[in-house]
Amino acid sequence: MDPEAFLDVANQVIKLKMFPFFDIAHSLLAALAVREDLGANAQAFSRKHPLACWLSTMLVIFAGGMVANGLLGEPILAPLKNTGQLFVGTAVWYIVFYTPFDIGYKVAKFLPVKIVASAMKEIYRAKKVYDGVGHAAKLYPNAWIIMIIIGTLKGNGAGFTKLIERLIRGAWTPTAMEFMQPSFYTKASLLASIIFVLDKKTDWISAPHALVYFGIVIFLVYFKLSSILLGIHDPFLPLENLCCAIFFGGIWDSLAKILGRGQAKDGDSKDVKKSN
């Protein structure tokens, strides 16, 4: 492909308008996620508790913006002022849960529909991460960590509000904490945030902004599609394991085990005693 044309496409992608089609795709996947999280009694639950059902779906749709606002001291409800998005979200929620004969849900679950929606959602995700990093950079120009946190939260807000979302529906699952087992989306959003911050704040990345953005979009869409079609769920795993082994004690623990077997045993038994 001609580099000129490639850059041109990249420039188009960065200017892509999100409303309404990308919002529809995002809302659709959010409503499906809520419905799947409810499991077998989704039908019954949606009939008995429409308010809780609607609220938790809205929370999933607007999660990123709400959490980021909450942490930045901005109004948590502000994302709801976007009437268009709210309307799209409500319409999609209604279609997924309440259409006669469950047509809406069946269509949404149809593989080609799901693939297109997922790809669009990843494009949307890249945009959100980018906007999140930019917004935080305006508020705290020197605090890289805040930019990265906000970018990650904007990219996968729903992962972090899962506890609250389930709580709205009367379920409490404290062990399902995103921080404990970050999903691929969280890790990808984290990586994208770090790249955007480096691109914004340093000279290490010499490529044009649009290209960096486009590269992240391609990365996100590619791995989403391979996750749906090929079942590859976490390409970060080998990297992570390596990192854990080097930095977070893996190698040293093994060394300690080999060198000071007796000593380690003593330490262990002391620990156990204390906890009793």
Add this chain to the structure above:
Amino acid sequence: MDPEAFLDVANQVIKLKMFPFFDIAHSLLAALAVREDLGANAQAFSRKHPLACWLSTMLVIFAGGMVANGLLGEPILAPLKNTGQLFVGTAVWYIVFYTPFDIGYKVAKFLPVKIVASAMKEIYRAKKVYDGVGHAAKLYPNAWIIMIIIGTLKGNGAGFTKLIERLIRGAWTPTAMEFMQPSFYTKASLLASIIFVLDKKTDWISAPHALVYFGIVIFLVYFKLSSILLGIHDPFLPLENLCCAIFFGGIWDSLAKILGRGQAKDGDSKDVKKSN
């Protein structure tokens, strides 16, 4: 009754000063609610954990303002700057929990006292919903949903903070979620918010503002009194059932059951399998 005089009364009601008498009534019912929520060990709990007891009572008293502030990006503690209200709340809390021979509690539980306090609290509730809608309208003039949410939260804040309030006292009841089974107060506050928003933002309601306000006050007081005296707890129920049947799948589900009995059965069994 003469319409002129009626409008006059309405204008008086809208200008009614809330401090201190309505605050006393509100605090009294809040303290009673905390004490009743504690059940049989209220006496013992209040002796052992005065701090938790005071904090949870304050949270109930100031719930609406705190939650609304939290969601609008305003200081959550700001309602506490109202020294008068805080003082009244603390005094009432003390009287309900710690008077010798439990006189305060017994007087507060006395039916006529409770009726008067309840009626006053409903007048206060109308005022809070009205103020909440007005405040949100100033911040987001076009976001109806935010006005309605804030109005509802101001009207029945304690319902939504119940989980936190109990958590302060060391109890955790995730299934007691207001969204799952909204109480009459939540529904009434929601209705009042919607009416205030329509009155404010559209021309659909031609009556004078004061009359609309007065109508809602009468509605709230009337149903509160019938709830205490006659045991009618939720006049919205028939309306809700109708609404659920038409919009939230009731009719279609029945139709689907009749038409596609075999199909539905298949779907059910598939769902069940997936959840196993």
Add this chain to the structure above:
Amino acid sequence: MDPEAFLDVANQVIKLKMFPFFDIAHSLLAALAVREDLGANAQAFSRKHPLACWLSTMLVIFAGGMVANGLLGEPILAPLKNTGQLFVGTAVWYIVFYTPFDIGYKVAKFLPVKIVASAMKEIYRAKKVYDGVGHAAKLYPNAWIIMIIIGTLKGNGAGFTKLIERLIRGAWTPTAMEFMQPSFYTKASLLASIIFVLDKKTDWISAPHALVYFGIVIFLVYFKLSSILLGIHDPFLPLENLCCAIFFGGIWDSLAKILGRGQAKDGDSKDVKKSN
């Protein structure tokens, strides 16, 4: 000691620079607290969930500022913009959890190190309470209760975020509520806040500001050291028991028991019945 020289020392203490040594001490004790809270499986947990481990340690380190900001409508993430503190915290966390052969942890647990760090942390605590009260006083010059709350939270923020901190690590302990059984640090911070408020807002304390501050520093350090070395954990207890007996029903309850034994029994049985 010469009063002049004493005041001189007090003036020095009030101007003490906190970064980086006091931050190191504070972070060290925070990381140790997290590690001890994890119990016997701290080693394993830190290897499996480094992100959750890091996040919960950061939450403990920055708890006071974050909670106070959250309640005052300021950005919750703002404390993280202090890159130096964040770097110190991360380095200390790494040393405590991941040094080869656990050297870092063993050194940190060494009594003299712990004593010095604890004493420094108490000096830091006094500073935080003082800053918290001052900050709240700027925002709400007349709301004493807000100043006291913010001062207390700044002084012992980690106590109040324990639930969230554990939740990040996938553990949920709703009964471990600070409000139910306030620790010595909370009570000491509360007392310090009240004294600072009185010193700031009234003429009741005639001593110079620096002396009041220095007195609180000495008080905090003294009781911390006696807690570590002598095992005196709560010097407030006798005072509290007295207070509870006088104000929170102790005496009256005993009186009621003696005077109206039959009556009290009736009331009890009625309560029990209702709760069944």
